Amino acid sequence: xxxxxxxxxxxxxxxxxxxxxxxxxxxxxxxxxxxxxxxxxxxxxxxxxxxxxxxxxxxxxxxxxxxxxxxxxxxxxxxxxxxxxxxxxxxxxxxxxxxxxxxxxxxxxxxxxxxxxxxxxxxxxxxxxxxxxxxxxxxxxxxxxxxxxxxxxxxxxxxxxxxxxxxxxxxxxxxxxxxxxxxxxxxxxxxxxxxxxxxxxxxxxxxxxxxxxxxxxxxxxxxxxxxxxxxxxxxxxxxxxxxxxxxxxxxxxxxxxxxxxxxxxxxxxxxxxxx
Numbered sequence: 001x002x003x004x005x006x007x008x009x010x011x012x013x014x015x016x017x018x019x020x021x022x023x024x025x026x027x028x029x030x031x032x033x034x035x036x037x038x039x040x041x042x043x044x045x046x047x048x049x050x051x052x053x054x055x056x057x058x059x060x061x062x063x064x065x066x067x068x069x070x071x072x073x074x075x076x077x078x079x080x081x082x083x084x085x086x087x088x089x090x091x092x093x094x095x096x097x098x099x100x101x102x103x104x105x106x107x108x109x110x111x112x113x114x115x116x117x118x119x120x121x122x123x124x125x126x127x128x129x130x131x132x133x134x135x136x137x138x139x140x141x142x143x144x145x146x147x148x149x150x151x152x153x154x155x156x157x158x159x160x161x162x163x164x165x166x167x168x169x170x171x172x173x174x175x176x177x178x179x180x181x182x183x184x185x186x187x188x189x190x191x192x193x194x195x196x197x198x199x200x201x202x203x204x205x206x207x208x209x210x211x212x213x214x215x216x217x218x219x220x221x222x223x224x225x226x227x228x229x230x231x232x233x234x235x236x237x238x239x240x241x242x243x244x245x246x247x248x249x250x251x252x253x254x255x256x257x258x259x260x261x262x263x264x265x266x267x268x269x270x271x272x273x274x275x
Contacts, residue, residue: 002224006186008217009074010176011210013102013187016077016095017194018203025195031093035263036100042255043069050251059115066108068248073098073187074221090273093263102188132182140175140189144196152202168209 025032044066051061076098077086085091148171155164172190179189197203234241253274260270 001220002228005217005221005224007173007176008214008219008221010186010190011172011214012074012077012218014172014190014194015207015210015214017191017196018198018207020195021198022195024198028092028096028099031096031263032100035093035259036097036104038262039097039256039259040066040069040101040104042259043252046251046255047248050247063112063115066111069252070101070105070108071098073102074218078218085272090260090265090269093260093265094273097259099191102185102191105185105188133184136178136182136184136189137192139178140192141196143175144193148193148197149200149202152200152205156202156205164205165209168206169213172210 020028046065047068048061048065051065052058056064076094080086080091080094086095151167152164155167171193175189175193176186180186197206200206256274257270260266260273263273265273
């Protein structure tokens, strides 16, 4: 259920991309690359240090620290949309950081096998994997820029609403699957496709076609996340779980308060941004 429901997140990121044309994305560069790099660097350093403090080996501390420095785009964006915060300064800053994290997830995923094979010295496969990622991203750019728009014009001429809906779903799911095959976040591929189509005259039609499916699958996604909670672990080691939650929240929350101040968010705005 969780694997299927992940397409809700993919559709959500595609719709977010449709609202961000390249010019607006460039305007957000400070929040994306400045705030995002600051957040990943500060939270990552503190959490990697915490891994060392509990005697994790350096590889484990590095991977775990950087992994939990990331946040859930699905939960954060959905929460901000429900409260009307996505267009506010804290919402724009938070979204820029979440976008940077989605981009940063690509090299982080690649770091894990590199650390695992370091001792054996097998380096050829990394370059093959890197070439696949680059080829997939270039393919999405070419498809979105030169193939999708003519196809949308042809479909609009037919006047068949069902065909338009089917093509919109095929486009998003197809790009997501290609990205997953090369080891890249499905959501990032869908977001990139949305950005490339943001200036298209068919943007609103795509939004209308995708929105009902996104709402249904996002609901399923949150249900599946709740179903995945391991209450057996909570019963067997409550002190450990509680200690980790409190320590993690204090470290990351404190770091995010500092990042918020760096982005001009102070007081209640900074606290809400960190939350």
